[in-house]
Amino acid sequence: MTAFQVRGLTRRFRDTVALDDVSLDVHDGEFLVVLGPSGSGKSTLLEILAGLQRADAGEVRYRDRPVDGPRPEIGVVFQDPALYPWRTVGRNVGIGLELDGVPAADRRRRVAAQLAVVGLAGQDERYPHQLSGGMRQRAGLARALVRDPSVLLMDEPYGAVDHITRVRLQQDLLELWSRRRTTVVFVTHDVGEAVLLADRVVLLSARPGRVAREFSIDAPRPRARGDKALLAYESEVYAALREPAGTHSRQ
Numbered sequence: 001m002t003a004f005q006v007r008g009l010t011r012r013f014r015d016t017v018a019l020d021d022v023s024l025d026v027h028d029g030e031f032l033v034v035l036g037p038s039g040s041g042k043s044t045l046l047e048i049l050a051g052l053q054r055a056d057a058g059e060v061r062y063r064d065r066p067v068d069g070p071r072p073e074i075g076v077v078f079q080d081p082a083l084y085p086w087r088t089v090g091r092n093v094g095i096g097l098e099l100d101g102v103p104a105a106d107r108r109r110r111v112a113a114q115l116a117v118v119g120l121a122g123q124d125e126r127y128p129h130q131l132s133g134g135m136r137q138r139a140g141l142a143r144a145l146v147r148d149p150s151v152l153l154m155d156e157p158y159g160a161v162d163h164i165t166r167v168r169l170q171q172d173l174l175e176l177w178s179r180r181r182t183t184v185v186f187v188t189h190d191v192g193e194a195v196l197l198a199d200r201v202v203l204l205s206a207r208p209g210r211v212a213r214e215f216s217i218d219a220p221r222p223r224a225r226g227d228k229a230l231l232a233y234e235s236e237v238y239a240a241l242r243e244p245a246g247t248h249s250r251q
């Protein structure tokens with residue numbers, strides 16, 4: 001089944017055309033990576049999928065219903081997890097459940113379980129400033145997962161953590177995804193990250209943001225950085241990035 005159907009999406013900010021006639025499908029259970037240079041409209045696309053902003057033209061449907069606002073089954077993870085500093089990690093992660101009116105005992109149980117899933121078991125009572133950047137990012141992921149979303153939208157979630165932490169977080173995300181098979185749409189401008197994670201990479205061109213190319217990453221899983229099969233895909237994507245703008249052909 002198709003999770004998202006995106007048709008003819010256009011978004012302008014004054015003179016800037018952030019997205020120009022973007023169409024794509026996201027399939028159920030798929031790990032889709034949206035790759036593109038700065039200003040190619042990746043974040044704008046993700047926010048429209050999340051129902052956080054509207055397109056000027058075109059349509060987004062999720063499971064065949066128009067997306068007209070945020071929904072609990074669509075979880076979002078941003079580069080900055082934006083945890084409330086005055087709330088404990090547990091109360092940050094459980095915030096969506098509070099809004100959903102889930103009783104406190106149930107909430108605590110679900111939060112503790114989700115913290116364990118992301119590698120933060122027993123950290124409920126700590127405060128965000130007591131966590132490392134990588135741990136805060138894990139807490140942001142737990143906050144999205146705790147509502148049991150059927151799709152996760154991730155906007156450069158590892159863009160602000162150091163390289164070694166990033167490699168670890170990527171590996172953990174891959175393990176999590178292979179267990180849950182939640183549909184993921186993941187935005188990055190890191191080619192290595194894109195081919196490591198993706199079933200399919202959609203490459204956007206910059207200003208205006210258009211779908212330039214698509215790559216199916218048919219490398220076997222489990223995967224790890226440095227796998228030979230992935231390096232071949234990386235070379236293919238880098239070659240596409242070297243093509244002058246406007247000469248991209250769709251595969």
Ligand SMILES: Nc1ncnc2c1ncn2[C@@H]1O[C@H](COP(=O)(O)OP(=O)(O)OP(=O)(O)O)[C@@H](O)[C@H]1O
Nearest residue numbers: 013016018036037038039040041042043044045189
């Ligand atoms: N709220 C806004 N007001 C004005 N212009 C905006 C706004 N949001 C995005 N833009 C412009 O739209 C274009 C696409 O921005 P967007 O943030 O979606 O790109 P991106 O590919 O995610 O970039 P980056 O990789 O740098 O985060 C850019 O030129 C940006 O300046």
